[in-house]
Amino acid sequence: MVITPVHYIVVPxxxxxxxxxxxxxxxxxxxxxxxxxLFYNIIVxxxxxxxxxxxxxISETIAGWQAPWGINLxxxxxxxxLASMVSVLGFIIWLYGYRFKRTLKGGxxxxxxxxxxxxxxxxIGVIITGDLFNMFVxxxxxxxxxxxxxAFYRGRDGAEASFKxxxxxxxxxxxxxxxxxxxxxxxxxxxxxxxxxxxxxxxQHMKIIALIFFLISLGIEAEMFPLNGWAPDAYxxxxxxxxxTFAAVVSIAGVYALIRVLFTLFDVPxxxxxxxxxxxxxxxxxxxxISQKDLKRMLAxxxxxxxxxVLIAFGIGSKLAVFGALFLMLNHAVIKSLLFMTGSYFxxxxxxxxxxxxxxxxxxxxxxxxxxxxxALAIVGFPPFAGFWSKFYILIAAGDARxxxxxxxxxGVTIIELTYYLRIVGRIYFAKEExxxxxxxxxxxxxIAMSALALFxxxxxxxxxxxxxxxxxxxxxxxxxxxxxxxxxxxx
Amino acid sequence: MIDFHTIFEQYKEIISIAVYGTAVFLIIIGLxxxxxxxxxxxxxxxxxxxxxxxxxxxxxxxYISGGTAPxxxxxxxxxxxxxxDPVPQALVLTAIVIGFxxxxxxxxxxxRLYKHHHTANIDQLKSLKW
Numbered sequence: 375m376v377i378t379p380v381h382y383i384v385v386p387x388x389x390x391x392x393x394x395x396x397x398x399x400x401x402x403x404x405x406x407x408x409x410x411x412l413f414y415n416i417i418v419x420x421x422x423x424x425x426x427x428x429x430x431x432i433s434e435t436i437a438g439w440q441a442p443w444g445i446n447l448x449x450x451x452x453x454x455x456l457a458s459m460v461s462v463l464g465f466i467i468w469l470y471g472y473r474f475k476r477t478l479k480g481g482x483x484x485x486x487x488x489x490x491x492x493x494x495x496x497x498i499g500v501i502i503t504g505d506l507f508n509m510f511v512x513x514x515x516x517x518x519x520x521x522x523x524x525a526f527y528r529g530r531d532g533a534e535a536s537f538k539x540x541x542x543x544x545x546x547x548x549x550x551x552x553x554x555x556x557x558x559x560x561x562x563x564x565x566x567x568x569x570x571x572x573x574x575x576x577x578q579h580m581k582i583i584a585l586i587f588f589l590i591s592l593g594i595e596a597e598m599f600p601l602n603g604w605a606p607d608a609y610x611x612x613x614x615x616x617x618x619t620f621a622a623v624v625s626i627a628g629v630y631a632l633i634r635v636l637f638t639l640f641d642v643p644x645x646x647x648x649x650x651x652x653x654x655x656x657x658x659x660x661x662x663x664i665s666q667k668d669l670k671r672m673l674a675x676x677x678x679x680x681x682x683x684v685l686i687a688f689g690i691g692s693k694l695a696v697f698g699a700l701f702l703m704l705n706h707a708v709i710k711s712l713l714f715m716t717g718s719y720f721x722x723x724x725x726x727x728x729x730x731x732x733x734x735x736x737x738x739x740x741x742x743x744x745x746x747x748x749x750a751l752a753i754v755g756f757p758p759f760a761g762f763w764s765k766f767y768i769l770i771a772a773g774d775a776r777x778x779x780x781x782x783x784x785x786g787v788t789i790i791e792l793t794y795y796l797r798i799v800g801r802i803y804f805a806k807e808e809x810x811x812x813x814x815x816x817x818x819x820x821x822i823a824m825s826a827l828a829l830f831x832x833x834x835x836x837x838x839x840x841x842x843x844x845x846x847x848x849x850x851x852x853x854x855x856x857x858x859x860x861x862x863x864x865x866x
Numbered sequence: 867m868i869d870f871h872t873i874f875e876q877y878k879e880i881i882s883i884a885v886y887g888t889a890v891f892l893i894i895i896g897l898x899x900x901x902x903x904x905x906x907x908x909x910x911x912x913x914x915x916x917x918x919x920x921x922x923x924x925x926x927x928x929y930i931s932g933g934t935a936p937x938x939x940x941x942x943x944x945x946x947x948x949x950x951d952p953v954p955q956a957l958v959l960t961a962i963v964i965g966f967x968x969x970x971x972x973x974x975x976x977x978r979l980y981k982h983h984h985t986a987n988i989d990q991l992k993s994l995k996w
Contacts, residue, residue, distance in 0.1 A: 507957055514964045521971055525978070533978040534991050540972050541900065544913050547968075548893075551920050551961060555954075559927050564953070 377421045379434045379447040379502055382457065385418075386411050386495035390488045397484055404484040405472060408491050412465040415498070419458035426454045427847055431861040433504065442565045448504035448862060451847035455700070456501045456630055463622040463707050464494040470715050470823035471615035486526060486613070492519040493619060497627035504862060506557065506564045506639075509631060510550050513595060516624055517543045523616045524608045535607035542604045546594035553587030556580060557639070567862035570638050570855060585642055588635050595628035597681045599655035606662075609674030614718030617670060621677045621710035626703055629681060633688055638855055648689030653783055656682030660790040667728055669717050672794065673710065676753070679791065680706040683784065687768045690775050697849040698767030704841070705764045705834075709753045712827040716746040719816055732798065733805035742816055743802045745824045750795040752831045755788060760834040885926045892919030906976045906986045910969060917965040921958045928954035 389411040396403040426432055432449040439445070449457070468490075496515035503509050521543065525536035558564060560580050561572040573581070594601040609617045636644050656679045663675035680702065687699035719742045724731035736743035752759035755766075765788070772780040816824070834841060851858070874881065892915055899912025928951030936952035980986050 507960070511960060511964070514968075518964075518967055518971060521975075525975060528978070533975050533982065537906070537972070537975045537979060537991075540968065540975065541909065541913075544916075544968055544972075545900075547964070548916055548920060551924075554957075555920075555924060555927060558954070 377418050379422060379432060379449050380436065381418050382415060382461075382498045382502060383447075383495055385414060386491050386498075390491040390495070393484055393488055393491075404487050408487050409465070409468050409472070411491065412461065412468050412494070415461040415494075416458070416465055419454065419461045422449050423451070423454040423458050423844065426451055427844070431851075431858070433862050442563055442568045442863065445508050446504040446565070446862065447502050449502060450851040450858060451844065452700075452849075452851040453501050453630075455844050455848040456626060456703070457498050459704055459707060460494065460497055460501065460623050460626060463711055464619070466823045466826055467615050467618050467622065467711060467715075470618070470820050471613075472819045473817035486523070489519040489523050489526075490616065490619065492516075493523065493616075494623055497623045500627040501630050504566050506554055506566055506569065508564075509566075509634075510547070510554060513550065513627075513631065514547055516627060517547065520608065520620070520624060524612045526613050526616070527611070532611045535604075535611035539604040539608045542594055542601070546591040546601075548591075549587045550591035553584050553591060556584040556587065560584070565862070566634070566639060567859045571859050571863065573639060573641055581640065581642055585640055585644070588640075589632075589644075589647075592628065592632040592635060593651075596632040596685070597625055597628065597655070597678050598632070598651055598685060599658050599678075599682070602655070602659075602678050605678055606671045606674040609677065610668060610670040614670075614714060614721075617674075617718070618711040618714040621673075621714060622707035625677060625681055626707055629684055629703065632685075633852070637688075637852060638858060645689045645691050648685050649777070649780065650689075652682045652685030652687075652689055653780070654682075655679070655685065656787050657783070660787050660794075664790055664794045666794075667730075669721060669729055669732070669798075670714070672729070672798075673713050673717055676713075676791065676795075677706070677710055679787070680710065680753070683765075683768065686780065686784065687771065690768075690771050690777065690780075692771050692775055693849055693853060694767060694774060695771035696852055697845055698764055698771055700845050700848050700852075701767060701841075702764035704845075705752070705760050705831075708827050708830055709749050709761060712745060712749040712824060712831070713753065715820065715824050715827075716742045716749065719820070720746070729798065729801065732801045734802070736802050739816070741821065742824075745828050746802065747799045748828050748831060750799050752835070754792045754795055758832075758835050760831045760838075762835065763838045882926070882929075885922070885929075889919045889923035889926060892916070892922065895919075904987050904989055906979060906988055907973070909988065910972045910976060913972065914965065914969050917961070917969075921961060921965075924954040924958045924961070928952070 389407050393404050393407055396407060422432065426449050434447045436445045436447065493516055496512045496519065499512035500509055500516065503512060521536050521540045524539055525532045554564070557569055560576045561569050563569055563572065576584075590601065594604075597605045605620075609620055612620065636648070659675045659678035659682060663672050663679065666672040666675060684699050684702050684706070687695045687702060689695075719739060720732055720735060723735070723739060748759070752761040755761045755764075765784075769781050769784065772778075772784070896912045896914070896916025896919060899915065900909050903909055903912060930948070930950050933950035934948050936949040936955070976986065979991065983991060
């Protein structure tokens, strides 16, 4: 069988809409099918990534219309890397949530799985599409499923968070459409490679206006300050596997969209803007995180902080910095999923989401506490873990580019980060315990999922060489714009 | 019998300005409603109006005055120069469907919020804050 990029999108969407039918035949189909489909996605992505790294860019035309006219799906080492990452994490999050969802009543599992699969398929679509309007459609698919998942639990807070998210998301889509409209009127095409080719003919003021629309709309998707008010509410109100998906999949797709538009489409230098906004995002998010009393909100703010650092690294813009940014995106996706997974077991075992109730919880949940501490140390960037390397490369790149104030700033913010993570680890291990037996031990599938992520953090921390090569090729593919344009426009 | 075509030719410029102006005006009305109205349903209506404005803008961009429908038919093979641009129309169709889905979801959320809070005033929803 020939594996092509379109499998990524078609198979999950087909399966998602077949779930209601198949549950009529077999009761557990709703829980099993996503696992099978996401595993298939992993196979597809590794095959494609291997092919791309050996033979160059794949561009698949959809419905027989050639590239500049029709929609094309593009796998470069960059998009292939991100898509593989999203697929693997989607599968691990499914594995984690397999038993968890048994607590949902009756038919609800079905809807949960449909929305979750739509969200992952949409994110992969954002990453691999080569058409600007198609990207908008996929962003909306991700958005609508994310709004619904945020309101999945029938409490009032879920609906409130979801409504906020929906309002901001609709703003984003409106501005994105306006940006696309301006680009279309100026270049007469929607194909990203062709837009990039014709961009230098566009008058400067039109370019700036379109750029502003894109920065606002995609800044909302990528959780850039000050457009990220939705994120903490959505992360904290959604079901736990969904919070992990927001951190590991949706935010990655958002950052990708922003970076693709800024790096490939526009030839306007936005490096300083990205660095400044990235730093402000990081600073504000980490300061907000330190004052949170709710574990999931704190993790959400920490996610925003990580995205800020990713933006800083992309802003520096050298090869090494982009390499570090991609490494950090990978680390963020893995470690933040681990933190949300373990964090939700803490919440599950205590009456509320408050940090206070974590006192001495390690006696009740030793394994989960261990994984959480591992993740906390890794995300701050302690040396033997994966998080160290990404921060290290970004700081080296900042030093190479003579941005000394950035090094100082990032290290300063890291101290804030360290403070609140160590505060929780301290609570878990050293605070006085309240007498209460653990009611919900982690299930075996959740332990496997969390161990896989923890193992990744340790192995990559000790042997970062293992993923150097794909990361390197991904960074090259992102920075080499002319190669991308030529390949897309000549392949078809 | 009024000859619409000549009237249209005479006021071509004014009409095109009017179409763009209406589109921008609708977007501004929508923005106003979303940002300043307190009632949840009014906010959702504002979103719809904003969407409508953008759709109109899209169609207006692809329009050629006196253009024909973008369909090649027998006896009409060389019509490419007089056709309106079909791409924005296709985009608008997609955008309308997406806008419809978002509006439906937003209204269902409004119903749920109303059930829990017994109010549709957005100022009174503040269980989630920084």
